[in-house]
Amino acid sequence: MQEAIFLMHDSLFKHIEIRTSEKLTDYEKEIISDAFAKKRMRKRQFFLQEGDVCKHLGFIVKGSSRMFSVDEKGHEHIIHFGLESWWLTDPESSIQLIPSRYFIEMLEDSELLVISLPDVYELRNKSRGFDLTFRALDKFSTIAMHKRIHAAIGMTAEERFSDLSSTYPEFLKRFPMNMIASYLGLSPETLSRVRKNAIRK
Amino acid sequence: MQEAIFLMHDSLFKHIEIRTSEKLTDYEKEIISDAFAKKRMRKRQFFLQEGDVCKHLGFIVKGSSRMFSVDEKGHEHIIHFGLESWWLTDPESSIQLIPSRYFIEMLEDSELLVISLPDVYELRNKSRGFDLTFRALDKFSTIAMHKRIHAAIGMTAEERFSDLSSTYPEFLKRFPMNMIASYLGLSPETLSRVRKNAIRK
DNA sequence: CGGAATCTTGAAAGTGTTCAAATCAAGTGG
DNA sequence: CCACTTGATTTGAACACTTTCAAGATTCCG
Numbered sequence: 001m002q003e004a005i006f007l008m009h010d011s012l013f014k015h016i017e018i019r020t021s022e023k024l025t026d027y028e029k030e031i032i033s034d035a036f037a038k039k040r041m042r043k044r045q046f047f048l049q050e051g052d053v054c055k056h057l058g059f060i061v062k063g064s065s066r067m068f069s070v071d072e073k074g075h076e077h078i079i080h081f082g083l084e085s086w087w088l089t090d091p092e093s094s095i096q097l098i099p100s101r102y103f104i105e106m107l108e109d110s111e112l113l114v115i116s117l118p119d120v121y122e123l124r125n126k127s128r129g130f131d132l133t134f135r136a137l138d139k140f141s142t143i144a145m146h147k148r149i150h151a152a153i154g155m156t157a158e159e160r161f162s163d164l165s166s167t168y169p170e171f172l173k174r175f176p177m178n179m180i181a182s183y184l185g186l187s188p189e190t191l192s193r194v195r196k197n198a199i200r201k
Numbered sequence: 202m203q204e205a206i207f208l209m210h211d212s213l214f215k216h217i218e219i220r221t222s223e224k225l226t227d228y229e230k231e232i233i234s235d236a237f238a239k240k241r242m243r244k245r246q247f248f249l250q251e252g253d254v255c256k257h258l259g260f261i262v263k264g265s266s267r268m269f270s271v272d273e274k275g276h277e278h279i280i281h282f283g284l285e286s287w288w289l290t291d292p293e294s295s296i297q298l299i300p301s302r303y304f305i306e307m308l309e310d311s312e313l314l315v316i317s318l319p320d321v322y323e324l325r326n327k328s329r330g331f332d333l334t335f336r337a338l339d340k341f342s343t344i345a346m347h348k349r350i351h352a353a354i355g356m357t358a359e360e361r362f363s364d365l366s367s368t369y370p371e372f373l374k375r376f377p378m379n380m381i382a383s384y385l386g387l388s389p390e391t392l393s394r395v396r397k398n399a400i401r402k
Numbered sequence: 403c404g405g406a407a408t409c410t411t412g413a414a415a416g417t418g419t420t421c422a423a424a425t426c427a428a429g430t431g432g
Numbered sequence: 433c434c435a436c437t438t439g440a441t442t443t444g445a446a447c448a449c450t451t452t453c454a455a456g457a458t459t460c461c462g
Contacts, residue, residue: 069351077355079347091343138339143293145346146280150270152353153386154278157418176440185354190418192442358450377408388451393410 008061009033012113015059015085020132028127035123036113041106047088048104053097056114058088063110064174068182069102078182081171087137088112107175152185157194160184209262210234213314216260216286221333229328236324237314242307248289249305254298257315259289264311265375269383270303279383282372288338289313308376353386358395361385 012032013024024032036059041047047065048054065082067090079102082088093100094117115123124131147167151160161184165172171180181191213233214225225233237260242248248266249255266283268291280303283289294301295318316324325332348368352361362385366373372381382392 069355071355075355077351079350079354091340092347095340095344135336135339138336138343139292139296142339142342142346143296145343145350146293148350149280149346149353150278152350153280153384154270154272154276178440183354187419188441189420189443193418196442379408389409390411390452391450394450397410 008038008111008113009036011061011085012036012059016129016133019136020129022129022132024127024129028129031126032123032130035119036115039112039114041110041112043106043109045106046103047106047112048090048093048100048102050101050103051099052093054090054093054100056089056116057094057120059113059115060084060086060088061111061113063112064107065104065110066107066175066179067102067104076182077185078179081168081175081179081183083170083174107179157184157186157190158198160186161191161194162198209239209312209314210237212262212286213237213260217330217334220337221330223330223333225328225330229330232327233324233331236320237316240313240315242311242313244307244310246307247304248307248313249291249294249301249303251302251304252300253294255291255294255301257290257317258295258321260314260316261285261287261289262312262314264313265308266305266311267308267376267380268303268305277383278386279380282369282376282380282384284371284375308380358385358387358391359399361387362392362395363399 009029009032013029016032017024038061039058041063047058048067050070060082062084064084065086065088066078067080067082067088068076068078070076082104088104090100090102090104092098093102120134124134151163155163161180164180164184171183175183177191177195178188181188184191186194210230210233214230217233218225239262240259242264248259249268251271261283263285265285266287266289267279268281268283268289269277269279271277283305289305291301291303291305293299294303321335325335352364356364362381365381365385372384376384378392378396379389382389385392387395
């Protein structure tokens with residue numbers, strides 16, 4: 001089992017080294033390994049539930065997730081998906097330490113690396129590579145969210161779907177269409193019709 | 202005029218000290234002052250134009266702005282507004298050094314403090330307060346964009362407007378309704394009708 | 403005082419949702 | 433391996449919401 005543990009952390013090391021274009025030192029690898037705990041989660045398990053304060057950060061080694069809210073009518077709205085090398089957190093809850101309005105649910109049996117938020121703060125001060133990774137992630141997610149806002153307020157249903165197809169083709173392979181619809185802010189019926197029209201072209 | 206310059210930088214110092222809950226040292230104030238240039242811009246001037254690479258970061262001392270894109274049909278979509286103490290940048294363009302898809306236009310005669318991106322990077326390494334401010338800003342904007350996405354994909358026109366009214370009441374005082382409509386992803390006509398209905402309640 | 407935006411209103415057209423039902427696919431227990 | 437249940441997807445029809453286009457009212461500003 002030791003080997004499996006090593007492999008899991010290795011996927012995180014690789015992620016950091018790619019994001020920062022720098023090699024991690026042995027010391028950095030050691031303190032990072034120590035701070036992250038591995039956690040297996042099964043399909044439909046919740047990493048975070050509405051009302052809880054988000055006190056941990058998760059890194060997806062294997063598997064997938066969705067982050068969604070439930071409105072008064074009981075309708076779900078998917079804010080984010082997660083795949084390998086993506087991070088799990090509710091920034092609003094974890095930064096302000098308030099109860100979350102969201103659920104984060106695993107969509108497949110998954111392997112995660114989990115770290116507490118105080119430990120994130122400490123690691124950022126101890127490891128330059130770790131700190132740079134989080135700066136880069138903030139930038140990356142800012143760009144992604146900008147695009148998402150632009151799509152949501154300025155595009156038609158077809159445009160949003162075709163945009164998604166080219167930006168995240170993986171989503172279409174891994175997630176059911178009703179969830180894709182929710183992510184795009186459409187009803188499943190509308191997405192079904194949009195796709196039928198798109199095929200004709 | 203010296204006094205006016207001092208006042209402008211002072212507004213930036215105050216912003217940083219509030220965001221970080223720490224006092225800036227005299228040394229930090231000095232290097233920050235040196236790195237930022239003051240710039241007056243008149244209403245309708247562009248801080249950034251589509252096609253240009255965003256190489257500067259602006260801090261609004263006084264005035265207001267909007268960031269918007271123009272689609273193929275010539276329709277404008279407002280992604281962001283800016284007010285006093287807000288920052289001006291296109292993250293996508295400035296991080297990836299690619300031509301921007303957006304315009305950033307001043308909506309009132311404004312006073313800005315402007316810094317080049319390499320200087321931002323350098324200052325973050327030299328001044329802890331400056332670095333912490335940008336970390337905090339990243340978090341703050343992440344939360345705001347999350348909410349925006351949630352509103353755009355999950356709320357009706359009325360809900361979005363009432364959400365805006367409570368979150369950014371200042372917007373309604375400072376910006377014309379056709380721009381508010383664009384920010385919400387609505388036509389001006391629809392917003393006008395939404396407001397009429399909202400008043401009755 | 404114009405002239406140019408801005409805001410409102412009405413009617414027609416377009417887009418997306420809801421509801422209901424049928425089809426299809428996957429997983430479960432016998 | 434089959435029957436059954438559950439979830440996912442598609443289709444149709446009626447409905448609701450939003451846009452578009454056109455016109456009138458209001459406000460702002462030189």
